[in-house]
Amino acid sequence: MSYIVSTRHVSKIYKGKEVVSGVSMNIERGQIYGLLGPNGAGKTTLMKMMLNLLKPTSGEIELFGEKLMPGSVEMFKRIGSIIEYPIFYEKMTAKENLELHGEYMGFYNKHAIREALELVQLTSIDNKAVGEFSLGMKQRLGMARAIMTKPELLILDEPINGLDPVGIKEFRNLLRMLCTEYRMTLLVSSHLLSEIEQVADTIGILQGGKFIREVSMNDLRSEHTDYIEIVTPHCKQAAFILENQLGVSNFKIIGDSMLRVYESRWTQQELTKALVLNDIEIEALNHKHTSLEEFFMQQIGGGEKHA
Numbered sequence: 001m002s003y004i005v006s007t008r009h010v011s012k013i014y015k016g017k018e019v020v021s022g023v024s025m026n027i028e029r030g031q032i033y034g035l036l037g038p039n040g041a042g043k044t045t046l047m048k049m050m051l052n053l054l055k056p057t058s059g060e061i062e063l064f065g066e067k068l069m070p071g072s073v074e075m076f077k078r079i080g081s082i083i084e085y086p087i088f089y090e091k092m093t094a095k096e097n098l099e100l101h102g103e104y105m106g107f108y109n110k111h112a113i114r115e116a117l118e119l120v121q122l123t124s125i126d127n128k129a130v131g132e133f134s135l136g137m138k139q140r141l142g143m144a145r146a147i148m149t150k151p152e153l154l155i156l157d158e159p160i161n162g163l164d165p166v167g168i169k170e171f172r173n174l175l176r177m178l179c180t181e182y183r184m185t186l187l188v189s190s191h192l193l194s195e196i197e198q199v200a201d202t203i204g205i206l207q208g209g210k211f212i213r214e215v216s217m218n219d220l221r222s223e224h225t226d227y228i229e230i231v232t233p234h235c236k237q238a239a240f241i242l243e244n245q246l247g248v249s250n251f252k253i254i255g256d257s258m259l260r261v262y263e264s265r266w267t268q269q270e271l272t273k274a275l276v277l278n279d280i281e282i283e284a285l286n287h288k289h290t291s292l293e294e295f296f297m298q299q300i301g302g303g304e305k306h307a
């Protein structure tokens, strides 16, 4: 499989402290990949290394199947990015800022600039200097700058910061559109699962510089949403009944005395009846729900609390 981004055992040490530790991750073409982790997890550092803004202390990075070297230039024409807070020439207009960026990238296309401004819904700004823009408007302009060259890969560091709820919704739609209609691959970081769970195809979790887990959102949804939890001293027998009498296949045995049934076609009453009729003692049988946010907090050790 060829990946758009591939990191192998990438680490970064700052002043003797390892802030990114042996991260190996792969991003497939055409995906929206959410890089999740609490503040300080190393997301920005990892993205900066992918963009050659920082040199890894050890490890290797490949972009578009090509090894990233200190002098690599050409591959960055295929990438758009927003890292940390986007900086502009404050006295210039949005259009002038984008024209300047186009010149710097060796790309000039008036139509592309107008299209990018339209895509981020930043059109009625006339001749306003960027210095007069709100934080949300600057975020949108940063996005217009990142997408105006129609890059194959878009790297966005916490892009939702500074957007209001309506802006967040529009922004999610834009990300989806860039992926489906413009065929871009996106890497988007966030410290909140709720911000990107609706758009990401895959999430990778970073905690304390370490890559903890990678999971597809589809798997996550089917694994970690509603289930019925059965507590019984006869766990193995109960599993046998579920499987052979009721035809339940999606369940998990947890320890010696707990089962979780992830199939919704059986009600609590039906499961209780089937088990009791087979002389299985039931200590508890309850419907449970794990939110994806709870799952994320469990993964990162319940460390930080987020608003």
Ligand SMILES: Nc1ncnc2c1ncn2[C@@H]1O[C@H](COP(=O)(O)OP(=O)(O)OP(=O)(O)O)[C@@H](O)[C@H]1O
Binding pocket: 014, 015, 019, 037, 038, 039, 040, 041, 042, 043, 044, 045, 046, 158, 191
């Ligand atoms: N230039 C630097 N010198 C020393 N330490 C740094 C430097 N830049 C980042 N760090 C440290 O590296 C760790 C990871 O920071 P990084 O900004 O990559 O995390 P993050 O996951 O992006 O978090 P945030 O969302 O808060 O930006 C932090 O502990 C940070 O203090």
